[in-house]
Amino acid sequence: MALTIGELGKATDTKVETIRYYERIGLLPKPPRTGGNYRAYGAAELGRLSFIRRARDLGFPLDQVRALLSLSDDRGRDCATVDALARDHLSEVERKIADLTALRRELSALIESCCGGTVADCRIIEALAPHTNG
Amino acid sequence: MALTIGELGKATDTKVETIRYYERIGLLPKPPRTGGNYRAYGAAELGRLSFIRRARDLGFPLDQVRALLSLSDDRGRDCATVDALARDHLSEVERKIADLTALRRELSALIESCCGGTVADCRIIEALAPHTNG
DNA sequence: CCTTGACCCTGTAGTTGCTACAGGGTGCAT
DNA sequence: ATGCACCCTGTAGCAACTACAGGGTCAAGG
Known part of the structure; x- marks a missing residue:
């Protein structure tokens, strides 16, 4: 399963430019690329972006989203x-x-x-x- | 009566940078200058800036403030x-x-x-x- | 007369969270 | 081979300021 940036955008109701923006500011990891230099996303990125969008919909600013993400990775805490x-x-x-x-x-x-x-x-x-x- | 930009700022609870910004975007007129190239404000500018600040405090965006200002100049309307x-x-x-x-x-x-x-x-x-x- | 400090000047870049190009490359169908 | 939808990078724009950098001016004190 590999998604293009456009497919990921549709799946999470996010504009392509916004996804690239999240990558630029380090909220999303840099994904692997195809031969034609297209971003290829998997389930992990889909999950992470869904998380981000939900938190944003709840009005959390990006730095708090960042904090929530790193907390959610630290599951024993x-x-x-x-x-x-x-x-x-x-x-x-x-x-x-x-x-x-x-x-x-x-x-x-x-x-x-x-x-x-x-x-x-x-x-x-x-x-x-x-x-x-x- | 002539006010420096700092005095005008104190009188209207506005930062000096904000006043210069309002001038740059054409919300405040360019005032006359002193010999030392300082802005010299009078009662008209004080009134206009007070108006702007009140409208901003009421949450009007700047383009609506601009509209209100031009309406307030057109007193027969x-x-x-x-x-x-x-x-x-x-x-x-x-x-x-x-x-x-x-x-x-x-x-x-x-x-x-x-x-x-x-x-x-x-x-x-x-x-x-x-x-x-x- | 000189210095200190508070104020002023211009111009530019940063903030938040995207959005919108410009100018090109890729991939698939006809 | 040609069109079209999609992808790429990089940069500039939005609101409404705010914060410098790097200078100039002015009044007071020694």
Whole structure:
């Protein structure tokens, strides 16, 4: 079983350029090549790339994906480190949700205040530039 | 009243490099220079930069900030365009909140399932790589 | 007068995570 | 032999800054 880069891409829903990018930054190993210098992937690479994509879908940044990968290779190790990584990431996500929720409230209030006149008395513009424009 | 770039930065809580960057991309006008080739800012630039920073704090991307700025200069115009921009941005924010909330649920479930053994039977790693690692 | 230090200048490269070329080579079908 | 889909390398672009390197300016203190 040997996959071309395009086949690997289809199997993992990843663009070819992204796979080459992962190889360039050392997230994927350099695979063997065919006579025509094409990359030839096997099951191991398919598994590794699937792992990467799942972690990315869960929003882990690439350096955390890298850490998770090396942890997953070290199967005898205490999984507390993995747990800590996931918890860190969860709290990042929660922080972002809180920020965006505050933002939503502010934006809603801004939009509510718009009563449809001209820009000269637009509350949105006014709220953005409270000390100037006059 | 003339401000150096550093004073303008302090007044608007903006790094000096960021101000120069805004000038480079045409968001701020090129200000007059002193004899020693220092930028000399006045009240207009202070107002404009305050506007930009507020819009950025509300999460508007720079191209929308640019649009808002040009709308705010056109004071006789119907403010429906401003309203539409703000509504677009609000729905973007809402979409992000929804995405992150789904993510939070998935991550929490993942973390819940961790029972503190070794990586070999870690549910987090398992969830990331369901078809491989064995 | 000279030095020290804080500030300013330009220009360029780095960040994150890809994406999109340009300019070529390979492999298979017709 | 010719077309087409795919592959190769290398580089530049996106957002929105940030961080230098390598210099110039200015006010204060000795």
